[in-house]
Amino acid sequence: MTRVGIVGNGPEGLLPNLLNYQEEMDFWIGADRGALYLAEQGITMDIALGDFDSVSESEYGIIEKHTKHFDKHPAMKDQTDLEIAIDMGVKKEASQFFFFGVTGGRLDHALMNIQLLYPLLQQKKRAVIIDKGNQIELFEPGTYQVASEGYSYLSFLAFTPEVTGLTLTGFLYPLKHETIHWGSSLCISNELSQKKGTFSFHKGILILVKSFDTV
Numbered sequence: 001m002t003r004v005g006i007v008g009n010g011p012e013g014l015l016p017n018l019l020n021y022q023e024e025m026d027f028w029i030g031a032d033r034g035a036l037y038l039a040e041q042g043i044t045m046d047i048a049l050g051d052f053d054s055v056s057e058s059e060y061g062i063i064e065k066h067t068k069h070f071d072k073h074p075a076m077k078d079q080t081d082l083e084i085a086i087d088m089g090v091k092k093e094a095s096q097f098f099f100f101g102v103t104g105g106r107l108d109h110a111l112m113n114i115q116l117l118y119p120l121l122q123q124k125k126r127a128v129i130i131d132k133g134n135q136i137e138l139f140e141p142g143t144y145q146v147a148s149e150g151y152s153y154l155s156f157l158a159f160t161p162e163v164t165g166l167t168l169t170g171f172l173y174p175l176k177h178e179t180i181h182w183g184s185s186l187c188i189s190n191e192l193s194q195k196k197g198t199f200s201f202h203k204g205i206l207i208l209v210k211s212f213d214t215v
Contacts, residue, residue: 002026004094006085007045008101008113009033009054014131015101018043021130025098029088030067031081034101039066047071047088050081082113086120096126103131118159118205133214138207141165143200148192151210156180156187156199163204170197 005025007018009032018041030038032050039045039062048067052060064070073084082102089097097120102113113129117138120127129136135151138159146154156166158180168175172191180186199208 001096002092002094003096003098004029004089004092005098005100006031006082006089006102007034007038008082008085008099009037009050010101010109010131011104012037012101014104014133016130016132017041018100021098021100026094027092029085030063031085031101034081035063035067037101039063042066044068047085049073049084049088080109080112082116086116090123090125094125097128099127099129100131102129103134114207121205133212135210136207138205139201140205141202143198145196145198146192146208147196149210150212152212153189153191153210154197155189155209155211157207157209158182158184159205159207161204163201163206165200165202166206167200168197169199170194 003024003026005021006029015037018038022043028038028043028045030045030048032052033054035045035048036055036059043066045067047069048063049071051073055063086097099113103110114136117127117129121138121140162179162181164179166175166178166180170193172193178186
């Protein structure tokens with residue numbers, strides 16, 4: 001399995017410590033100011049891409065010292081820097097994508113970035129968004145085992161209009177063959193009742209959000 005870590009230019013205050021993930025990644029891509037975030041944490045990235053209009057000349061110099069390759073793009077383009085980074089990851093045959101610096105700030109960007117998980121799911125690739133207090137992932141129908149990984153809460157939301165046959169075992173609030181819809185809060189803020197739990201469902205696309213309070 002090839003793992004790529006992609007860092008966007010979301011608010012720096014929402015970034016986790018990227019050094020905690022350094023050994024897990026096979027290569028890193030810094031998208032625009034995300035390349036600066038990687039450089040400032042001392043991580044050498046394989047590719048720095050974007051128009052870099054959000055960094056100063058001195059910051060650009062810092063990025064240069066911490067990247068193996070630059071891929072500069074014009075500001076006016078049909079794809080976001082994050083989409084270009086995803087395409088690069090696909091070309092490198094990555095099977096798992098981990099996104100940092102893609103939440104917070106502008107809400108339109110955050111919602112779009114969550115939607116970008118879907119085409120990767122269709123390609124049978126794992127795609128996870130991680131920020132300082134949350135982890136977001138999409139799932140197709142099936143049965144999955146889940147651990148808390150240090151998060152306090154596990155929430156399940158419908159990505160499609162409805163998700164049917166949702167069953168939760170090993171949770172504080174178990175479920176059996178329930179249907180959840182857009183706007184349903186039935187599966188918000190659940191917790192594991194043991195070290196690992198299991199969730200399964202029959203139809204739809206499910207969002208799993210692991211989170212903890214950061215304040």
